Amino acid sequence: MTKQHTEAVYAIDACSRPAMGVIVYVWYYTYMHFIESPVEVQRWFQASARQMWPIAEGSLSLRKSKCIRKTCSACASGEGHTSYVLSGHTGSRRFSIYVPDELAPQIQQAIDNGRHLQELMNEAGVRLVQALKNRRNEQNRE
């Protein structure tokens, strides 16, 4: 996520809930973000993550299968039927779940959002370490 995106998120926040604290925070983030505190990193992450729905992790693929009908020309010819499946892991277990065609775009969006959330978590880690280091340095100076 770019800095512009993050600022846009706060701008939306400021419009919907015009609390003074949020507006001050937008200013602070825009001009003073290079000295973020851990709490500010937390607020940035939570505000960004709040926008992300639907969420899914895994992959969406087309799978060929046979149907339950006794006489089916598609199955008889070996062509079969294609349907979407979402597959992934829950812990160490692999799962695979049928997804109706009309829901596939929504699930693909959820997977894309999931990747975006992962990137956000990576960025959060880097910024949290920096914020904790800054705080430690400030405490050492006192």
Ligand SMILES: [Zn+2]
């Ligand atoms: Zn069939």
